[in-house]
Amino acid sequence: MMSRPLSALLAVLALVVATVTPARRARAADTTIPTELVGVDIEERPGAQLPRELRLRDQSGQEVELGRYAAGDKPLVLVLGYYECPMLCSLVLNGVLQAMKESAWSAGTEYRTLVVSFDPRDTPEAARKKRANYIEAYGRPVAGDGFDFLVGDEASVRALASTVGFNYRWDETAKQYAHAAGAFVFTPDGRLSRTLYGISFPQKNFGLALREAGSGQVGSAWDRVLLFCFHYDPNARGYVLATQRLMKAAGVLTVVLLGLWLMRFWRTERARTRARVNEAS
Known part of the structure; x- marks a missing residue:
């Protein structure tokens, strides 16, 4: 006959095994999509490598390689839009800006934010004006290339968008681009770590995505504890308590x-x- 202490220990072990069994959840997906938006979406491509050799122009008109923004020292937040967008792009940018303002980390110091226009008609001057507005709204000093706005030709920007699974197209009827809303977070060496969806980015999602992308190179021990407690749920499209x-x-x-x-x-x-x-x- 087993002693009471041993029986208690076995009972606890059985309880632990039972409670850590994964639970399955069924989710219903809404597949109804307007005709004009068919094919306009964001595909999950975790691990996709940022095309480092791709050449674009920054807000000063200088030609830069994308590899400059994945120099191995900081995670990168990428936003795709266009500077004459009537609504959605500004909503996405404003959402990213709000998350940046709420973050304890600073652009250019712990991470970089890069905005790239997919409209080949956008000019460095348009990028400069847009950047000036957002730098002022950010309200903090930005180190180096910590918050840049780029433009490029059709082929180059298409290549970048394709890499991250960002599908867009020109709507001739509306005379504007149809595109999805989201931001992309890369590791310091330029691998796509997470895709954040929508126009609002709660600090939990934004902050944990940066910490995860940092892979321990940026952040404190508490950051790693947070990463342990939260994990990314692609169905919920955000971080959930693990x-x-x-x-x-x-x-x-x-x-x-x-x-x-x-x-x-x-x-x-x-x-x-x-x-x-x-x-x-």
């Missing part, structure tokens, strides 16, 4: 603590037994 991880960690901690308590209990019992024997003799 319940399974927490349960596993809690389960392991419970077993360790229980084991330590049982060891102390058994030692105490043995000591008491010896004391009784000595008293009896």
Whole structure:
């Protein structure tokens, strides 16, 4: 017959195994898409490599290679849009800007933000004006190339958009581009780490995406704890609490603590037994 302490330990182990079993959730997808938006979306392409050799022009008119923004020292936030966009691009940029303002990290110091126009008609002057507005709204000093706005020819920008799975097209009827809303977060060496969807980027999603992309090269020990507790859910398109991880960690901690308590209990019992024997003799 098993002792009570051993039975208790086995019961806890069984409970831990039961609680960390993955749960399956079914999600219904809305597949109704307007005709003019068919093919206009963002495809998940984690691990895609930023085309480093691609040449574009920055807000000063200088030709730059994209590799400059993936120099191995900081994660990169990429936003694709166009500077004469009547609505959506500004909403996306404003959402990214708000996340940047709420972040404890600063553009140019801990990460870079890069905005690239996919409209070949946009000029460096348009990029300069747009950048000036957003730099002023950011309200913090920006180090080096920490918040740049680029333009490029059709082929170059298409190549970049294709790399990250950003599909867009010209709508002749509306005389504007049809495109999706989102931002792309790259590791310091230029690999696509996460795609953030929509026009609003909660600090939880934005901050954790940067920390994850940093791969431990940027951030504190607390950042790594946050990454352990949260994971990216492509279905929810955001970071969610990693319940399974927490349960596993809690389960392991419970077993360790229980084991330590049982060891102390058994030692105490043995000591008491010896004391009784000595008293009896």
